[in-house]
Amino acid sequence: MEIRLLRYFWTVATEQNITQAAQALHITQPTLSRQIHELEEEVGAPLFDRQHHRLTLTQEGLFLKERAAEILQLDQQLEQALAQKRQRQLSGHFTIGCVEADNSDTLALMLEELVNDYPAVHFDLLSATSDEISDRLEKGLLDLAILLEPVPTENFITLTLPREERWGLLVSKHNFLAQQAEIRPADLLGTPLLCSSRAPVQQLLSDFAGVPADQLNVVGTYNLIFNVFSLVANEVGAAVTIEGAVSNRLGADLRFIPLAPTVKTHCVLAWKQRLHTPVVAELIRRFQHAFQASPTQK
Structure with a gap:
């Protein structure tokens, strides 16, 4: 007999109502009713008398509730002991x-x-x-x-x-690109860019633009995005970045615009x-x- 079924039964016996028990267990009422029916079939006898939306325990139900309480308490004590043992062991x-x-x-x-x-x-x-x-x-x-x-x-x-990371440009609100909903490859040509110093990222940008990397107007490179915010705000360049690196840091003077076609890694x-x-x-x-x-x- 599964511990899970005993916990379901004990909750129903305590609440004396299927709906309230289902809410306490965070499962649907039909699911709980089906589980109780299966338990009764396993026991071979009714566990509840069902009258006017109220459930009362049969003799078999009373016996099982007493035993279930003992088993569930032992199960909880075992889980606590194992958790304490793991905490002592894992350091x-x-x-x-x-x-x-x-x-x-x-x-x-x-x-x-x-x-x-x-x-x-x-x-x-x-x-x-x-x-x-x-x-x-x-x-x-x-x-x-x-x-x-x-x-x-x-x-x-x-x-x-x-979880995918979406690429785009971080631009100043005063930049002409700030009015666009997306950045197309042609938008990059001639635009002053701040790009990661990583070669694979520069190649990703080159592939998106459809031109060799040396034809892009990369005015500066960076490693971490934090120091680039003021450069973008002062329109030194638009920064190539992922949305997740800037989404929680955008102020009123900055905007993230995704690349289109979408580039995700x-x-x-x-x-x-x-x-x-x-x-x-x-x-x-x-x-x-x-x-x-x-x-x-x-």
């Missing part, structure tokens, strides 16, 4: 690098859950470009990394994160093939479970 320190992206929120949620479950775990978080983070990961200075495509990953095991969780500490292995396992995906060995 330590790890390092992780992350790009500026929409997927930064994903990492934040994962770290929050991990630290809540294992208070003895500590981490160092590095924010940098994919190239800088990849270099540190390759040298063993980082345990894990979240990188933004396009990026070489042949030396790592990777897990593609499902993914972020990947990356790590080296080696023996990891239990803490790092647990974080990788949580990413894999959350996104129900298998890592890719390049």
